[in-house]
Amino acid sequence: MINMIKKRENWVKIHITILESSQRASNLPEDTKKVPLEAWINGFMEKEGKIGEIVEIRTLSGRTVKGTLVEINPRYTHDFGNPVPELLRIGPELKKELEEGDDL
Amino acid sequence: MMYEEILKNKNKIIQKAVGIDYSKFEIEGVAFDYDRMMREASYTIDEMKQIQFETQIGNTPLVELKNLTKLVRKHSKKGKGARIFLKDEAANSSGSFKDRRASISVYHAKKNGYKGVIAATSGNYGAAVASQAAKRGMRSIIVQEAFDSHHVGQPEILEKGRACEAYGAEVVQLTVGPELFYYTLKLLDETGYFNASLYTPFGIAGIETLGYEIAEQTKNRFGKFPDTVLVTHAGGGNVTGTARGLRLAGATSTKIVGVSVDLRGLHMASDHDFNRKSFTTGHTGFGIPFAAYPDRVDVPRNAARSLRYLDRYVLVSQGEVFFTTEALAQVEGMMRGPAGNTSLTAAFVIAAEMDEDQILVVQETEYTGAGKLPSAQLTFAKQMGVIVKNGDPVKEDVPGKVIVIPESIDQIDIIEYPLENMKKSYVKEVIKAYNRKVFSDTEIKFMADDTRSQVKEIESKLEEVLTDGKA
Numbered sequence: 001m002i003n004m005i006k007k008r009e010n011w012v013k014i015h016i017t018i019l020e021s022s023q024r025a026s027n028l029p030e031d032t033k034k035v036p037l038e039a040w041i042n043g044f045m046e047k048e049g050k051i052g053e054i055v056e057i058r059t060l061s062g063r064t065v066k067g068t069l070v071e072i073n074p075r076y077t078h079d080f081g082n083p084v085p086e087l088l089r090i091g092p093e094l095k096k097e098l099e100e101g102d103d104l
Numbered sequence: 105m106m107y108e109e110i111l112k113n114k115n116k117i118i119q120k121a122v123g124i125d126y127s128k129f130e131i132e133g134v135a136f137d138y139d140r141m142m143r144e145a146s147y148t149i150d151e152m153k154q155i156q157f158e159t160q161i162g163n164t165p166l167v168e169l170k171n172l173t174k175l176v177r178k179h180s181k182k183g184k185g186a187r188i189f190l191k192d193e194a195a196n197s198s199g200s201f202k203d204r205r206a207s208i209s210v211y212h213a214k215k216n217g218y219k220g221v222i223a224a225t226s227g228n229y230g231a232a233v234a235s236q237a238a239k240r241g242m243r244s245i246i247v248q249e250a251f252d253s254h255h256v257g258q259p260e261i262l263e264k265g266r267a268c269e270a271y272g273a274e275v276v277q278l279t280v281g282p283e284l285f286y287y288t289l290k291l292l293d294e295t296g297y298f299n300a301s302l303y304t305p306f307g308i309a310g311i312e313t314l315g316y317e318i319a320e321q322t323k324n325r326f327g328k329f330p331d332t333v334l335v336t337h338a339g340g341g342n343v344t345g346t347a348r349g350l351r352l353a354g355a356t357s358t359k360i361v362g363v364s365v366d367l368r369g370l371h372m373a374s375d376h377d378f379n380r381k382s383f384t385t386g387h388t389g390f391g392i393p394f395a396a397y398p399d400r401v402d403v404p405r406n407a408a409r410s411l412r413y414l415d416r417y418v419l420v421s422q423g424e425v426f427f428t429t430e431a432l433a434q435v436e437g438m439m440r441g442p443a444g445n446t447s448l449t450a451a452f453v454i455a456a457e458m459d460e461d462q463i464l465v466v467q468e469t470e471y472t473g474a475g476k477l478p479s480a481q482l483t484f485a486k487q488m489g490v491i492v493k494n495g496d497p498v499k500e501d502v503p504g505k506v507i508v509i510p511e512s513i514d515q516i517d518i519i520e521y522p523l524e525n526m527k528k529s530y531v532k533e534v535i536k537a538y539n540r541k542v543f544s545d546t547e548i549k550f551m552a553d554d555t556r557s558q559v560k561e562i563e564s565k566l567e568e569v570l571t572d573g574k575a
Contacts, residue, residue: 018278018287023107025283032375035253038279039287042269061220061243061274063295078262078475081483086494086509090427091434093512097178098171098435 013074014067121299135550146305186458198235199471206232208310213298220297234273250277263475308407311345319353329355334447337362338390340408347413364391366419396529418518421501444470
């Protein structure tokens with residue numbers, strides 16, 4: 001698949017395991033201690049590579065970092081969310097209250 | 105270098121990366137010369153104004169919130185309800201007061217020949233450092249705690265990561281855990297970049313201009329300094345810098361009130377709890393421990409020492425801050441925050457305690473947008489299984505489990521967190537950190553200054569804590 005092979009200069013995301021769970025600090029809560037410390041970094045591919053392979057990237061600060069290729073053209077996933085019913089009446093209520101003040 | 109080795113070399117790496125020889129400010133044990141450190145290791149207010157002017161920071165508008173003031177007065181006793189003003193810090197280059205902190209650090213780094221800057225932060229500070237680095241032609245790396253172990257990211261932190269990248273920073277996004285500090289040290293060692301820590305004298309002094317401007321703006325417009333300034337309180341920098349700036353401008357009797365979002369009960373290093381909070385800063389997870397033990401940070405001596413400046417400390421709930429954020433947009437036409445609206449939330453209650461002719465200033469706002477808006481945060485909270493409902497936050501709020509949005513201003517209240525409790529925790533932490541029961545007169549005098557207490561109070565707290573320990 002053409003998407004799987006990415007050439008030099010493509011913008012990608014890599015994954016690195018920084019510390020295995022056994023290497024983690026001793027003073028952590030149990031839920032944190034039992035999982036590894038992981039990192040994700042974006043950068044430009046230095047050479048060709050496929051998703052799941054160890055690749056080398058050049059980051060925006062100019063560092064060269066090695067890690068597992070996980071995403072090509074990584075997307076920003078956060079958004080504005082849904083309208084929240086619990087918030088929607090606040091504005092109209094406050095406006096009503098302000099208008100009532102004017103009648104006094 | 106691996107974990108142990110990096111931590112062993114911590115002091116050496118940090119000293120090289122901040123360029124301050126902290127040892128020259130040490131006096132004895134817990135005692136060090138704080139005032140001398142702030143004087144000698146940083147810049148004067150005039151120098152900082154110039155540095156910040158060069159990079160589009162400061163002189164932000166002080167906006168009167170007439171409609172919110174009117175609403176507060178409708179719910180106050182006759183003659184009560186101070187005029188509420190908001191310092192629109194979102195008008196700084198990258199959209200928050202953090203630009204003030206970053207500007208001095210980045211300027212200093214450039215002047216001293218560093219090629220780049222590194223900051224460990226999941227907050228607005230990252231964007232501020234990245235933006236300032238861009239303006240001064242430097243490289244930057246921002247290290248964020250961004251995901252839980254299922255690779256689910258906190259939307260507000262993801263937005264800040266995007267902003268950092270938009271300003272040209274390399275962003276390292278980590279899973280939950282304090283070893284973020286280890287990875288930051290490793291990067292400092294590898295790159296030789298400047299450590300733009302939030303807690304150096306530069307990081308704190310940069311905020312002095314904010315307090316200074318507030319004093320000047322109210323003095324010029326109303327012929328007097330503000331009666332009360334509300335400051336969102338996290339690591340202590342905002343309180344410390346703002347209060348110092350106000351004092352420097354002559355506003356010595358202005359009351360400083362710290363405000364944090366109440367997240368008590370959530371563990372800040374817990375993989376599970378991480379995504380069950382809608383606020384990533386300005387909360388008790390920083391506010392309480394950093395006030396009680398400032399030197400827990402990534403530099404040998406923290407320049408943010410909030411107990412020196414706080415007159416009062418109060419807590420508000422997440423739901424109340426969302427209500428306030430909505431109110432600010434709907435009746436004042438300002439879409440900001442939410443985290444930056446923490447102290448504005450307390451203004452509903454504190455303004456109502458004050459007289460009509462008094463001036464209350466809320467000292468910050470922050471930019472908002474995808475990931476940050478209440479709609480983004482509350483949609484995420486619901487996805488994570490947190491209950492979101494209307495009701496009385498004072499009775500029903502449970503951090504990490506239930507977010508309660510008030511239905512009217514009457515349901516907004518504050519929780520007083522006694523400064524006495526924090527001072528006692530401070531003494532406890534000193535005993536623990538220095539593993540001693542006896543402290544010299546010099547050390548006790550320092551602890552008194554560091555907590556705005558009398559020597560006698562510290563002596564009795566030491567005795568109290570040591571007796572408790574034996575029981």
